[in-house]
Amino acid sequence: MTDTQKPLAIRCKGLIKVYSTKHSEMVVAVNRLDLEVKAGECFGLLGPNGAGKTTTVEILEGLLSPNTGDVELFGKTWAQDEPWLRERLGISLQHTHLPERLTVRETVELFRSFYAPRGRNVDETIDLVALKDKEDARFETLSGGQRQRLAVACALVGDPQLLFLDEPTTGLDPQSRRMLWEVVLAFKLQGGSVLLTTHYMDEAERLCDRVGVIDHGQMIALGTPKELIESLGGQQIVEFTLEDGVEVNLEPLGALPSVHGARWHTGRVSLTVSQLHEALPALLAHIDGIGGKLTSLSTHHATLEDVFVNLTGRQLRE
């Protein structure tokens, strides 16, 4: 089967989900969302708190019903093919409560028993999430990172074709985050498809073939991390502040050599730049010319965070 003939791992069209709150207010959590994830792809849904990521993922996982819209996973629907889908999906929710008194091994064995005869070997799964030395430890004694890896082991032990990971590394230390990234990359190498949500741009850039940026329940940008960053028009971001009293006009800044955009961002001026060695001398001369004095100046490689700021004027993690 060629790639174009393979059913998509995820296809959803026109999803809308409206919640009504205790005070009878309506919250549009997902607003006409379309999404396609290819088999074998790792797709990242990025967005700030409350953007609608978890709601979208829970609809795709068959845990919530949308008000309207269609969902197909591998060409199957929740209404017609729930048992087939349940066997082929691995789900790690944002918060997982596993039985406190069960050990790591007992927990993985329990989840493995749900999937018989399909499923992975328990030892291999525990190894995969690097919990071998903790296999006899009870859940209640595990650290946050170990608990999260155990949740991912439970999602993997059914040998899924599609893995849902909702903010898998939120709150983890850098080493635990990297360990989880390795697990996801290994799963992908074996041909698995992944949908993950994250606030972390480095995570998205490292793991995801494509990302969708979601805000107020709508997809506002879609592409590979590289494409989205290139859409800024420059690979570098220069940010600076000046001493009070000097008025900064963005228009002439945007016209400096190699500068592709200028905007205010959290009290600083932020420039999107292609060639630092051209832009910086021109910027310094300009600041001198308007009688300004720099109080800070920094540069960094453009990230997906900058893409989001550029699209919305806000930061992902405000």
Ligand SMILES: Nc1ncnc2c1ncn2[C@@H]1O[C@H](COP(=O)(O)OP(=O)(O)OP(=O)(O)O)[C@@H](O)[C@H]1O
């Ligand atoms: N059960 C609910 N009842 C009412 N409103 C809800 C409910 N669940 C979510 N919402 C609202 O729907 C919107 C989207 O929430 P959702 O949890 O999907 O966002 P998110 O992008 O996953 O955010 P986070 O990154 O904080 O988890 C938010 O405004 C949230 O307050």
